[in-house]
Amino acid sequence: MKRLISSVIILGLLAVAPGCNSKTTGIPALGAAESDNPTAITMNHYAARNFTNGMVTQTELDQILAAGARAPSASNRQPWHFTVVQSQNLTNQIIPNITDGNILIIISAFDGQTSDQVILDCALATQSIYLTAQALGLGSRIYTGPINTINQRFKTDLGLPSGYSAVTLVRVGRIPPGVDAVSAASSRKPLDSLVTYK
Numbered sequence: 687m688k689r690l691i692s693s694v695i696i697l698g699l700l701a702v703a704p705g706c707n708s709k710t711t712g713i714p715a716l717g718a719a720e721s722d723n724p725t726a727i728t729m730n731h732y733a734a735r736n737f738t739n740g741m742v743t744q745t746e747l748d749q750i751l752a753a754g755a756r757a758p759s760a761s762n763r764q765p766w767h768f769t770v771v772q773s774q775n776l777t778n779q780i781i782p783n784i785t786d787g788n789i790l791i792i793i794s795a796f797d798g799q800t801s802d803q804v805i806l807d808c809a810l811a812t813q814s815i816y817l818t819a820q821a822l823g824l825g826s827r828i829y830t831g832p833i834n835t836i837n838q839r840f841k842t843d844l845g846l847p848s849g850y851s852a853v854t855l856v857r858v859g860r861i862p863p864g865v866d867a868v869s870a871a872s873s874r875k876p877l878d879s880l881v882t883y884k
C-alpha cells in the first residue's frame with residue numbers, strides 16, 4: 687500500500703513538473719519558470735508564430751548583431767554579412783502580412799565561398815542571432831523559405847554586398863506576454879532515440 691501511495695505521489699509530481707505537457711512528449715522545454723537555469727537559453731527557445739506590433743530598439747538590435755558577429759566559424763574566417771531590413775515595404779514583400787515593427791536580419795555570404803563550411807558558419811551566426819533575440823525577451827524565427835526569392839529578386843533593393851547571396855534570415859519582433867517554449871514549441875524526438883553510447 688505504501689509503495690502504491692508513493693507511486694501515485696511521484697506520478698503526480700511528474701505531471702506538474704515544468705515542461706511536462708502534451709506538446710512536449712520528447713525532450714521538454716524548461717519554460718519561463720526555470721529561466722535562471724544555466725541551460726535555459728538552449729532549452730527554452732521556440733520559433734515565434736505570433737508577434738505583436740512594436741519596435742525592436744537599437745540597443746536590442748546592437749546586442750543581437752554583436753552575438754551574430756561573435757559566432758564561431760571555421761578558421762575564424764567570419765564569412766557572414768548581416769543585412770537589417772526595417773522598411774515595412776521590404777519586410778512585407780519577403781514575408782507577406784508581416785507584423786508591424788518586425789525586422790528581418792538576412793545572413794549572407796560571398797558567392798564564391800559558399801562551401802559546406804561557410805554555410806555551417808552562417809548557420810551558427812543565425813543560431814546566435816535567433817537565441818540572443820529570445821534571451822532579450824523578443825520573439826524570433828529562422829526562415830529559409832524566402833531565400834530563393836531574395837536572391838532572385840531583392841538583392842539590389844536590399845543592398846546585399848556585391849557578389850553575396852542570402853543563406854538564411856531571422857525574423858525578430860515583440861511577442862505577447864505569457865507565451866513560452868512549454869506552451870509554444872513543437873515536440874522533440876526522445877533523447878534515447880537520438881543518442882548512442884559506446
Ligand SMILES: Cc1cc2nc3c(=O)[nH]c(=O)nc-3n(C[C@H](O)[C@H](O)[C@H](O)COP(=O)(O)O)c2cc1C
Pocket residue numbers: 731732733734827828829830831832870871872873
Ligand atoms: C534552417 C531552418 C529553416 C527554417 N525555415 C522556415 C521557414 O521558411 N518558414 C517557417 O515558417 N519556419 C521556418 N523554420 C522554423 C522551424 O519550422 C522551427 O524552428 C521548428 O518547427 C521548431 O519550432 P519550435 O522550436 O517552435 O518547436 C526554419 C527553421 C530552421 C532551423
